[in-house]
Amino acid sequence: MLDFRLYMAQRLSALIMAPLVIGHLAVMIYAVQGGLSAGEILGRTRGSLFWALFYGGFVVAVSVHAAIGLRTIISEWTRLRGVMLNALAMVIFAVLLVMGGRAVLAVTMI
């Protein structure tokens, strides 16, 4: 049932990502149109629980989604299977989570 659980996790993470991607694009266009500087953007995001949850949730969903997708591609393109395949997928998940988490903390921590 691992295949099914991963399938569901990937679809549910996609459901979470879809509105966040639209929100992210809208914010970017708004920031560019308004001519906001990096300092002004950081002034809005630092200390903001909303932006921490928005981009924190985005990072978690991306990490889950991408790790499962890459696991599938790796299994089909290479002979990697079983424990090694799952371990590699977990490493990809952890790297994306840590890198994304650091970026979110950098723009939301006071």
Add this chain to the structure above:
Amino acid sequence: MFDNATTTDDHADTDPIAVTVWRGDSGGGTWQSFNVPRQPSQTVLDIVTWIQQEADPTLTYRFACRVGMCGSCAMMVNDEPRWTCRTHVGRVIRDGAIRIAPLRNLPVIKDLATDMDPFFDKWVKAEATHHASADRHDDFAAVLPDDTKRIEASAGIECINCAVCYAACDTVAGNPDYLGPAALQRAWTLYNDARDDAGDALLDAVSAQGGCHSCHSMGSCTHYCPNDLDPMGAIAGLKRATARRAFARGRG
């Protein structure tokens, strides 16, 4: 359906066809060339038969009905899986040449004959076998043509197990555990059939490793099915059914 029959090849070119045929077995092989006379309304199966009868009697291939009913004669024709009996030469010939190989994604027994065992083993693995819902003491199950589930079941019952979809599937090529479009389509057909009682066991089988969730919805199965069936749609149905069951269990 049977669009191969509507060829414009009745007035055949008189030049011989440059045919390249794969010769070998599971250990490997090579390509062999033949010049085959062009005939009116000639099919790819006619070419293979001519080679065996007139040029090289050791050529091995499989066929039975010659009219697109038995599913025996599928081969790769110019790298695409086709029923050779329903494929007219005029439809596939390129620059006077045709290349014929055994079906992709299956072990080769010899020349153009593949071992279909892995294909049919996966039908059993997908629980795509009959599970009786009644015995002789029960009334017949009502099969209502307009019933939503019956419409889903009827959509896939014309599959003749030719393995064209299995040969066309890139997911099978990349993942040998994947059950493939034909087995999963039959599982979906049985899942929707009032006379079959597989239910949860079937959904468990198609949720296991290599089950319906391995499908990438690339659609080669539906594109190449010579019977115009939609295995990709059937697999999507299985994905929905398994997801619905998971949510229902979560609520329960």
